[in-house]
Amino acid sequence: MRITLETIRQILKESLGFESFSAGFIKTVEENDQVPTAGISPEGKLIYNSAFVEKYIKNKEDMFTLIFHELLHPMFNHFIFKSGEIENLAADAVINAVISTLFSVESRSGNLFTQFYQPKGVEGLLRPESCLSRSRFEKTYQRLYKNNYNSSENITTGELITTLKVLLDTTEVTNVVLLGSHNSTSETSASWSTETLEKLATDLKKATKEKVSKLAGYNTNLTDLFMEALQTHISIKRQILQKMATNRKIDRFKELFQRKRITTSPIPIYPSKRDLVLLSAGFYPGFFHNRIISPTTKNRGLVIYLDVSGSVNDYLPKIISVLRNLKNEITSIFLFSNKVVEVPFKTLLTGKIKTTGGTDFDCIAESIIEQQFDKAIIITDGYATMKTENKKNLHKHKLLSLTILFDKAQKCAAFESFGDIVQLDDITH
Numbered sequence: 472m473r474i475t476l477e478t479i480r481q482i483l484k485e486s487l488g489f490e491s492f493s494a495g496f497i498k499t500v501e502e503n504d505q506v507p508t509a510g511i512s513p514e515g516k517l518i519y520n521s522a523f524v525e526k527y528i529k530n531k532e533d534m535f536t537l538i539f540h541e542l543l544h545p546m547f548n549h550f551i552f553k554s555g556e557i558e559n560l561a562a563d564a565v566i567n568a569v570i571s572t573l574f575s576v577e578s579r580s581g582n583l584f585t586q587f588y589q590p591k592g593v594e595g596l597l598r599p600e601s602c603l604s605r606s607r608f609e610k611t612y613q614r615l616y617k618n619n620y621n622s623s624e625n626i627t628t629g630e631l632i633t634t635l636k637v638l639l640d641t642t643e644v645t646n647v648v649l650l651g652s653h654n655s656t657s658e659t660s661a662s663w664s665t666e667t668l669e670k671l672a673t674d675l676k677k678a679t680k681e682k683v684s685k686l687a688g689y690n691t692n693l694t695d696l697f698m699e700a701l702q703t704h705i706s707i708k709r710q711i712l713q714k715m716a717t718n719r720k721i722d723r724f725k726e727l728f729q730r731k732r733i734t735t736s737p738i739p740i741y742p743s744k745r746d747l748v749l750l751s752a753g754f755y756p757g758f759f760h761n762r763i764i765s766p767t768t769k770n771r772g773l774v775i776y777l778d779v780s781g782s783v784n785d786y787l788p789k790i791i792s793v794l795r796n797l798k799n800e801i802t803s804i805f806l807f808s809n810k811v812v813e814v815p816f817k818t819l820l821t822g823k824i825k826t827t828g829g830t831d832f833d834c835i836a837e838s839i840i841e842q843q844f845d846k847a848i849i850i851t852d853g854y855a856t857m858k859t860e861n862k863k864n865l866h867k868h869k870l871l872s873l874t875i876l877f878d879k880a881q882k883c884a885a886f887e888s889f890g891d892i893v894q895l896d897d898i899t900h
Contacts, residue, residue, distance in 0.1 A: 486577045492670040511541040513663040532579035546700045556644040561632045564596045568615040569697045571599040573682045625692040672704035706796035717846040720772030724800045778851035780808040780830035811838040832885045836861035850875045853883035
């Protein structure tokens, strides 16, 4: 089947939605026999090996599988960046299982994978309907392709990579051909922009949720593995953050606003009230005072207090991944347990976090009053208290807060009178 830009876009529109970013992301298509199979560059350039396409891409389901595989691959850069062949194989194993299982209709149950890979040995991890029972890969394969209702047996992508490192010798992976380009020097392996990854991840998260809602008895661990990768590229909704921007802390967070100015012109484009009065009185001004409204931006800041007490350690990787998309806009963040420490935002992203163990909201109240912040975002599990005196002081200060909860918490009594209390998943894309 011949690969054309029109065919690719039509297939993606039918699968992911006609208005989706992903459907229009690919802009050019080029035959390039230097790549073993295919690849997509961060600029939306698809390159493919003509011999591979002629042999394996027989219908639109196969083409969907190939293109969709390439769109999913950059979602896993968080796990495979500067890593080896086993990490790449683990990422492809998850991607292929997602396509074969959750997008079974569009991919004809992963037909391309069953044609390209052998059902036994290492290759069996990369396709559905493999013969891996009683092999060392059996349990790992079941976590990808079998319905598993025992949450204690679920694994994360990091654990999957660790498991394969135990089960495999690097030499066993060397001769396995993975779809797409996994060569770090190729143009399709160049860095993808944060904005592009976020838009793709938002599309894919929406499409996956729609698929899951229609499936009965689907593999929950597989969905969790995929969502885990997508979440590393999804940020808090921009309109939510705009409402919490403040002049009391200057970062590089851009706030859009309209600037009004007056210009003179012999033509009445947007005449002022004075000009309209003169016209109604029969006088024609030589020059009209036109009111021009133009969009502009200015830098403002976000005051974010992040709970780093011992009880939230299991959730910090997810929270940090959501905040990662603000790395170019936020200069510092406030970490708290039972005291507040302001740290550079880049330090947070490295995972270098210290905590005193316990938690209280009094340290936040005292910090807000001391630095005269009028707005604040608090990210916490909600399990802490605040002294009545500190709460009264915050009311006098007229604090506006946004409390973001995780770990399925529903309430945060200390801050409920200062602003909205929401779940982390509810305000991300």
